[in-house]
Amino acid sequence: MHDIAFIRANPEAFDAALARRGAEPAAGRIIELDAKRREASTKVQQAQSRRNEASKAIGQAMGQGDKDKAEALKAEVAEIKASMPEWEEAERAAGAELEDLLARLPNMPAADVPDGADEADNVEIHQWGKKRNFNFEPKEHADLGPALGMDFETGAKLSGARFTFLRGNMARLHRALAQFMLDKQTMENGYTECNPPVLVNDDAMYGTDKLPKFAEDSFRTTDGRWLIPTSEVSLTASVADTILGDLADPIRMTAHTLCFRSEAGAAGRDTRGFIRQHQFEKVELVTICRPEDSEAEHERMTKCAESILEALDLPYRRVLLCTGDMGFGARKTYDLEVWLPGQGAWREISSCSNTGDFQARRMNARYRPEGEKKTAFVHTLNGSGLAVGRTLVAVLENYQQQDGSVTIPPVLQNYMIGIERLEPQA
Structure with a gap:
C-alpha cells in the first residue's frame, strides 16, 4: 500500500x-x-x-x-x-x-534498482564458487533422479502434473537439506525458528500483497482459507495490527513449511522435473525492522541465504533485479541463481526482497521509536533460505558421478546417518 x-x-x-x-x-x-x-x-x-x-x-x-x-x-x-x-x-x-x-499498484522501486523490461536487464553483482569439470556429459536431474528415488510417475498418478513422489534416501536427502538450512539459520545466523499455519485467511494474504492481484496463483479451500504460497505470508502477517517496541533489535524469523502455488503465470515453463512444483518446501527468512535498518538487513539476509550455498559448495551468482522483473511488493530484490551443470544454466534458488513499508501499511504493522509518542510503520523483508527442492536439484546435478550415483555434500552427512552416496536402484 x-x-x-x-x-x-x-x-x-x-x-x-x-x-x-x-x-x-x-x-x-x-x-x-x-x-x-x-x-x-x-x-x-x-x-x-x-x-x-x-x-x-x-x-x-x-x-x-x-x-x-x-x-x-x-x-x-x-x-x-x-x-x-x-x-x-x-x-x-x-x-x-x-x-x-x-x-493493485506495485511498490515503488528503490533508486538503485536498474530500469529494465525483463530478466535480460538484471545486473549480476558477483559470482561465487567454481563450476565443476566433468569427464562425462552431466545429466539433468530429471534424467538422473528417477533411478535414485525421484518418482515423477507416481506423483503424476496421484495428483497430476507438477507433483513428485520422493522415495528412500532421496526423501532423506530432501529432509536433510531442510534440517541443515534451519540449523544454520537459527544457530549461526540469528533467526528464530517458527512453525506457522500453512492455511491463512484473506487478511494475511492481502497484507503480504498476494491479494487481490495474485489470487489465481494460489490455491483456496472450500471454506475460504488459502494455502500459503510461501511462509512469508504467515510469518510477516504475525505482526499485523500490532504496535511493536522500538525495534532496536530487528525481529528475524525462519520457518520450514510446505508451500503451494498454482503456477498460473508459468504455464508451459519447467513442466519436466522438480524445478516448478505445485507443492514444494522452503525455508523462509523474514525480518521486521526499523526503516533506517532495512537496507542493511537486506544485505544481511541475502548473505544468510548465500551461506547455505557456500556451505554446500554450490556455485552461484547474485543478481540485482531490474524494475521489470521485480516482484509486485518489492522495492529492491536480489536473486541468487545456482549453477546447474545438467542444464548448463543459472537457475533461481532464492529471492531476497526489501518491501519497505509497503506490506506494513496494508497490514497496519507499526512500532514506537524510543522516546516518541507517535508510531511509525515497520519495514518488512523476506527471502528464501533456501528453496529445498531446488537445492536438492542443485545437489543432484553438481554432485553426480559417471555411474549415475550422487555423492552427499560433507555438511549433510551427519543428517544422512552416515550415508555418503545415493546409489541407482535397479
Whole structure:
C-alpha cells in the first residue's frame, strides 16, 4: 500500500516511479478519490455534529416551553438523518475505490534498482564458487533422479502434473537439506525458528500483497482459507495490527513449511522435473525492522541465504533485479541463481526482497521509536533460505558421478546417518 500524503505532495514523482514499473499514471485519480472521500467524511462529521447539537437544543427548547423552536429543530434533525446516508455512501464508495486502486499498484522501486523490461536487464553483482569439470556429459536431474528415488510417475498418478513422489534416501536427502538450512539459520545466523499455519485467511494474504492481484496463483479451500504460497505470508502477517517496541533489535524469523502455488503465470515453463512444483518446501527468512535498518538487513539476509550455498559448495551468482522483473511488493530484490551443470544454466534458488513499508501499511504493522509518542510503520523483508527442492536439484546435478550415483555434500552427512552416496536402484 502507498502513502497517500506522499502522493498528494509528490504526484509527478509517484507517477514516475510507477512508470519505472511499467504501470500507468495513477496519482491524479488517487488524489481525486482521496478528495471525494475526505469531502464526504467532512460532510458526515459536520452533519453528525449538527445533529447532536440540534438534538440537545430540542430538549432545552422543550424545557423552556418553546414548542415552535423544538419542532423546527426536530425537522432539522430529520432532514440531517435523511441526508446522511447519501454522504456516508459517498464516503464508503470513494474509499473502497481508492483502496482497490492502491492495492493493485506495485511498490515503488528503490533508486538503485536498474530500469529494465525483463530478466535480460538484471545486473549480476558477483559470482561465487567454481563450476565443476566433468569427464562425462552431466545429466539433468530429471534424467538422473528417477533411478535414485525421484518418482515423477507416481506423483503424476496421484495428483497430476507438477507433483513428485520422493522415495528412500532421496526423501532423506530432501529432509536433510531442510534440517541443515534451519540449523544454520537459527544457530549461526540469528533467526528464530517458527512453525506457522500453512492455511491463512484473506487478511494475511492481502497484507503480504498476494491479494487481490495474485489470487489465481494460489490455491483456496472450500471454506475460504488459502494455502500459503510461501511462509512469508504467515510469518510477516504475525505482526499485523500490532504496535511493536522500538525495534532496536530487528525481529528475524525462519520457518520450514510446505508451500503451494498454482503456477498460473508459468504455464508451459519447467513442466519436466522438480524445478516448478505445485507443492514444494522452503525455508523462509523474514525480518521486521526499523526503516533506517532495512537496507542493511537486506544485505544481511541475502548473505544468510548465500551461506547455505557456500556451505554446500554450490556455485552461484547474485543478481540485482531490474524494475521489470521485480516482484509486485518489492522495492529492491536480489536473486541468487545456482549453477546447474545438467542444464548448463543459472537457475533461481532464492529471492531476497526489501518491501519497505509497503506490506506494513496494508497490514497496519507499526512500532514506537524510543522516546516518541507517535508510531511509525515497520519495514518488512523476506527471502528464501533456501528453496529445498531446488537445492536438492542443485545437489543432484553438481554432485553426480559417471555411474549415475550422487555423492552427499560433507555438511549433510551427519543428517544422512552416515550415508555418503545415493546409489541407482535397479
